[in-house]
Amino acid sequence: MPTLTETEKSMRNKMKIIGLTLLFGLNCSLTFGQVQMPTAPQATRFQQYGNNGLQNPNTVVSVPNPMDIFNGTSDQQRIQKQNQMLIQEVEQNEKLRTEQLNQVNKDIAEYNSNRINYSLPSYGNIESTKYYRNAFDKLNGLNPNDFSVEKATFLIENAYFEEKQNYEDFNKLIIQIGDFLREKMEALGYDQKSNLAKNFMLFKFFSDTLEIESKNLKHLPFKYDFEDYMGIEDWSKMFVSKLLTTAKGQCNSLPRLYLILAEEIGAEAFLSLAPNHSYIRFRDDYDNWYNVELTNGMFTTQTFILQSGYIKSEALQNEIFMQKMSSKQLLSQLLADFAMGYTRKFGYDSFVKEVIDKSLLLDPNSISANMLNSNYLTIKFEYVAKQANINPRNNQELQNIRYFPKMVELLNQVNSQYSQIDNLGYEFMPPKAYEEWLNSLKDEKQKQDSKDLENQFNIKVKQPIKN
Amino acid sequence: MKKTLFILYLFLSSFQIGFSQENLFEESFGTLNEMLVDSTKYSFKKAVFSVENAYNYGTLDTIHINHELTKLNTLIIGLLKSRKLEYHEKDSITVNKYASLFTVLNDTIPIKDKNNEDYIYIPYRYDFDDPFGHKDWNSMFVSKLLMTGKGNCHSLPYLYKILAEQIGVDAHLALAPNHVYIKHRNKKDGWYNTELTSGIFPIDAWIMASGYVHLDAIVNGMYMKALNDKETIGVCLIDLAQAYENRFPYHNGDFVLKCSELALQQYPNFSNALLMNIEAKRRQIETFLRKKNAEFPNDISKYPDTVQLFAEIENQIINTHKLGYRKMPEEMYLNWLVSLKEEREKYSNKKINTFNQTTN
Numbered sequence: 001m002p003t004l005t006e007t008e009k010s011m012r013n014k015m016k017i018i019g020l021t022l023l024f025g026l027n028c029s030l031t032f033g034q035v036q037m038p039t040a041p042q043a044t045r046f047q048q049y050g051n052n053g054l055q056n057p058n059t060v061v062s063v064p065n066p067m068d069i070f071n072g073t074s075d076q077q078r079i080q081k082q083n084q085m086l087i088q089e090v091e092q093n094e095k096l097r098t099e100q101l102n103q104v105n106k107d108i109a110e111y112n113s114n115r116i117n118y119s120l121p122s123y124g125n126i127e128s129t130k131y132y133r134n135a136f137d138k139l140n141g142l143n144p145n146d147f148s149v150e151k152a153t154f155l156i157e158n159a160y161f162e163e164k165q166n167y168e169d170f171n172k173l174i175i176q177i178g179d180f181l182r183e184k185m186e187a188l189g190y191d192q193k194s195n196l197a198k199n200f201m202l203f204k205f206f207s208d209t210l211e212i213e214s215k216n217l218k219h220l221p222f223k224y225d226f227e228d229y230m231g232i233e234d235w236s237k238m239f240v241s242k243l244l245t246t247a248k249g250q251c252n253s254l255p256r257l258y259l260i261l262a263e264e265i266g267a268e269a270f271l272s273l274a275p276n277h278s279y280i281r282f283r284d285d286y287d288n289w290y291n292v293e294l295t296n297g298m299f300t301t302q303t304f305i306l307q308s309g310y311i312k313s314e315a316l317q318n319e320i321f322m323q324k325m326s327s328k329q330l331l332s333q334l335l336a337d338f339a340m341g342y343t344r345k346f347g348y349d350s351f352v353k354e355v356i357d358k359s360l361l362l363d364p365n366s367i368s369a370n371m372l373n374s375n376y377l378t379i380k381f382e383y384v385a386k387q388a389n390i391n392p393r394n395n396q397e398l399q400n401i402r403y404f405p406k407m408v409e410l411l412n413q414v415n416s417q418y419s420q421i422d423n424l425g426y427e428f429m430p431p432k433a434y435e436e437w438l439n440s441l442k443d444e445k446q447k448q449d450s451k452d453l454e455n456q457f458n459i460k461v462k463q464p465i466k467n
Numbered sequence: 468m469k470k471t472l473f474i475l476y477l478f479l480s481s482f483q484i485g486f487s488q489e490n491l492f493e494e495s496f497g498t499l500n501e502m503l504v505d506s507t508k509y510s511f512k513k514a515v516f517s518v519e520n521a522y523n524y525g526t527l528d529t530i531h532i533n534h535e536l537t538k539l540n541t542l543i544i545g546l547l548k549s550r551k552l553e554y555h556e557k558d559s560i561t562v563n564k565y566a567s568l569f570t571v572l573n574d575t576i577p578i579k580d581k582n583n584e585d586y587i588y589i590p591y592r593y594d595f596d597d598p599f600g601h602k603d604w605n606s607m608f609v610s611k612l613l614m615t616g617k618g619n620c621h622s623l624p625y626l627y628k629i630l631a632e633q634i635g636v637d638a639h640l641a642l643a644p645n646h647v648y649i650k651h652r653n654k655k656d657g658w659y660n661t662e663l664t665s666g667i668f669p670i671d672a673w674i675m676a677s678g679y680v681h682l683d684a685i686v687n688g689m690y691m692k693a694l695n696d697k698e699t700i701g702v703c704l705i706d707l708a709q710a711y712e713n714r715f716p717y718h719n720g721d722f723v724l725k726c727s728e729l730a731l732q733q734y735p736n737f738s739n740a741l742l743m744n745i746e747a748k749r750r751q752i753e754t755f756l757r758k759k760n761a762e763f764p765n766d767i768s769k770y771p772d773t774v775q776l777f778a779e780i781e782n783q784i785i786n787t788h789k790l791g792y793r794k795m796p797e798e799m800y801l802n803w804l805v806s807l808k809e810e811r812e813k814y815s816n817k818k819i820n821t822f823n824q825t826t827n
Contacts, residue, residue: 313675
């Protein structure tokens, strides 16, 4: 084995170093190359930036959407897109917020609905309501097709007066007047069987001074009471008992007394309604119909009533005005008055609803009962809404009832009752218009019409009925 | 010889015209009947123009009519876009349409065309020349109104209703003695009247106080009732019968009877149908007696057929009176119509005045 000389050894070492250096060097150059590689794309990107920047220096920060190149890169579109995105984001947030709010509201509603009282508080704990409940029991017991207006009226008024009046006294007074009328008819030579004569007598009793000299009896005409004629301050102003004690009444009590007296002397007469008003209708023995206006003691024509201007043809088609009321309808009307008295004395509660329902059962088209029902439902709805801190008169807040299904149901009831009243053709008549209309009775024409009829009657009542 | 041939030709051709026109009336009757059988076929416009076409020998200029209607439609839509009412109930879109329609039929409107030239649109007017169609039955027609710009209480509300249906809102015809007007209903005021002959909104008392409307006639819906589609077609059927009567003054009553019977099926208390029905039966008696060479009315009692018809007539007259029908003389009608303008204050519906307060 040849031995390596010193020079050979040192050459080999050098070779090794070179090899290593080469190896390292190559390696290094390779690694260096890898680092350099990304610069190429950087350069192109920079170019793009540069171009855009030069053209639109203000929009350098625009959305880095490479598709922009294809979609056109005009200013406005860019801004629009930007705005859209912002809007979307805001909307998204808003949606989220409302969803959360809805959830919260729902939770609150669920929590509250267990605490909300869905019926009006009862006034039953007030001692004097018992008179009303007693009276209602008795009114309920009446035969709707054949009952005494006198008794029903007494029951209604006495409930208001807490049963402090005496029926015997009331009845005695009515009989007394009846006797007076019968005697007067005889004295005047009227046919006692004629319905016209009886009604004409009644008319005179209300509007004329009547005397029976032999007995020294005298009756003065009733007067119209302008003061509080709607009974707003004092409900008892509407009553027959008030009319009998003061000889002053209004369009509620006067016709009511007429009916009571007609019942007493066996005359046929009917109550009839007009806007804010009631009057008497009767027929003669040949089936001609007449209207008696007791507030002014006159006979009126149909045209006069129609001219009030607040009677729609739908109201006539639904027979809510100007029709003679049947016995059933009259009881329905009396019940509505009865309920009104209760609301004036106490307020609205479930008892009122009970009476209204009975009244509507007797006459579904009764305008008084329908109006009362709409009041009742409205008050109930408002009472319930307020418990949930919703102001029912504020449309915005009203939207919140959607979280309370029961409340929505109540509001639907209110609305359908309102549209029922619209369907009936009812139109609100302002008190001022009503007063003007009533006063127009004093026009020459109306006076003349009334006088003409009265003269006719004066002749007719003395003729015996031909059969 | 030639002369006689020519006369013969004329005679035959006149016969032809008479015959084909009878057909046109039958066709119109068929159209109306179809609308009653199948409510999807209902179109007031079609009903009205089929009657007018039958009367005018099938020569109705439908191109002109449609052109005019489109023009009005455009005006209404334009007006609808340019203004807004002070009305804030849920049904405000519909009420706005009613208001635009009313304005277009009643007010003078300045307009600009495509070339920006100014025009003045002049609304339709009431025709006092021949309001009852005595001189020419065409006076009653919508086609005449569109042609001349003048109409009466028949054609004006009809046009209103046709336009209303075109813009997709309802408008109900309502009847008064010798008169037709429009009834609308909105959330705020309930039912209210639109009177096109004088362009105001009268309250019901205006009609009630005319003195010729018996209360019973209102109660049973003879007058002042918002008519539904079927009742409206009933009214068109009587229009057809009246047009027929005017075209064939010596008719035998059969066609008129057919129309009135069908009209009464839809609208039993329709006053004009009741009257036409009576008139048709009278004609039938006359025709029957003429065939027998007998005299009208002296020989009515001689034949069981005529006796029965006469008994029917008598009953119907009594019944019509009971329903509340009273004849209103023509002069009275005009006085009454004018009273609306003279006593505007008394009879106009003040609630509907919101229509005039618009916001721009």
